[in-house]
Amino acid sequence: MANIKRSPWLLHYDGSSCNGCDIEVLACLTPVYDAERFGVMNTGDPMQADILLITGGINSQNEATVKQLYDQMPRPKVVVAVGVCACTGGVFKDCYNILGGADTVIPVDIYVPGCAARPQAIIDGIVQAVDLFQKRSDEHDALVKEKKRKAKEGAARG
Amino acid sequence: MQQLGKTSVIPFGPQHPVLPEPIHLDLVVEDERVVEALPSIGFIHRGLESLTDKRDFNQMCYVAERTCGICSFQHGMGYCEAVEHIFGVETPDRAKYLRTIWSELGRMHSHLLWLGLLADAFGYENLFYQCWRIREKVLDMQELTTGGRLIFSVNKVGGVIKDIDVEKQKAILKAMDEVEEELSVIRKTFFEDYSVESRLKGIGILTAEQINALGAVGPFARASGVKADMRLLGYDAYPELDFEPITSEDGDCYARCYVRMLEVFQSIKLIRQAIAQIPEGELSVPVKGNPNGEYFMRVEQPRGEAFYYVKANGKPNLQRMRIRTPTFANVPALCEMLKNTEIADVGLLVVSIDPCISCTER
């Protein structure tokens, strides 16, 4: 967290959670916990989002929606599974309509446990996600730079 | 000229900025006017009623609590009371009062949450933050008394497992004073600000006849003048407390806001009464054996009347547990309300019924 260069935007999607974690995610973004002080901002548009906060498990209907949201986010991106349902399926794991945690359809980077996940834990997850996003963006930038350099060299040679 | 009258279908949701949860509506529109709204739900359907096969009746209490994270306590309570009725046991008086206190705390935090979301839906960000700031005080009290902010798991079949001692009662009373004072300021903004009024008055009107025909419940129904409050059934400590259901005659968004705002103040009063009258005694009674029989339990949740149907045949696993949530009952009325409205109001109208998709679909 020492030197943040970027200000990633958050997208929140409710998988099939019981609402407890969603409300806590929202509570994190309101004054008392105020996760926005870490430079993140809540957005409703997946095309502009960098970090996906997903709560609740995956069921047969939202499977496609979650995949679509993930694909719509520009690279690099970070996924945070908030709450035990998003991590493993939780208390609903044995229900007929639950396929499992969020990682059954999309790759998850950070798991935040808890039922419902506490704001402190969610903020910790967000901070880790910001760090990871920073790292990935740096790697991404280096790759782009390298590509450009090679293209330039190729052009100079040719 | 036939082109002008042509209808088109606009999808609304599942991922929509106005709601934290996924609901999908197909809006049939004619120009800007909504002609019909067809809901399709199922994004959060988990099928938790099927867990009766795998969990016994004590464990189902914790599953019932996770029907919805907002009215979690009352879900657990309704389920436990249904099973207690089958057993024929009477919970101790202290447990009844404790359940009442926690229920009312839950109602306060749910209504404050809704008031914030409503403010957000009509674009008053500041008001949204203020409501949620006050709500945190209620959550602090829930955390102090139970250890959990939203999901407490303090219910069990036969009573409760935690007590609220005198120190904590004092803390609650202090918090109630603070909430009352701060909410009085916000109440002014909600009811006296002309911009709020212009956004809420006269929108989405439903009459009492429509409400009754479509089976709507809770503050949504009370805002249209239907005096339906299941607390009058006299479960828990409610028969010993003094309260009157809050109703309004207008039936529009403004009335819904009015009813819920006043219910927060009502809850504060009920908590004060309950703390003043709480008797000493045991927290729970022991329950032996397995349930055998069936019962319909009705409780008044923040969103309205919830049904718990439990059927058991003397085995640890129940034969059937059915939770009819208030939000499920409100969906037909929502569809009716959306007819003949402007498309710009749809988000606000959906919020005005206090939707909770996870309990609608279970």
Place this chain on the structure above:
Amino acid sequence: MVEHSVPENILEEIPVEDLLLRALELKKEGLRFSQANAAYVDEKFELSYSFSDYETLQLHTLRLVIETDVKVPSITEIVPAAVFYENEMKELFGVKIEMISMDYDNKLYRIRQEAPLGPQKKEVENATVG
């Protein structure tokens, strides 16, 4: 103080033919529809249609106990509020309900498994055991 002399709930078992008639009668009496649910018990369906009187808060439940292949008429023509309940019973239990005014045709919840709480449930369990 609130008076709390709520009359006992009524549970009335009726044959399937009388469902529409009784629902209409209860509606005429001024009761409003509260809920409908199904249960699969001992290889039979138990359907409950609850109506409540909001003056006295009394609950009046109509109970049908039927074989799984019996066709049940929809009460949505009389009680429009029942539409989602009937769709739910049809989808989750496989109760054969006919003429629902807005029939989602098993697409209310869009689950993969057909009638997960109905008769098939037991067969699936047996299959995994065997």
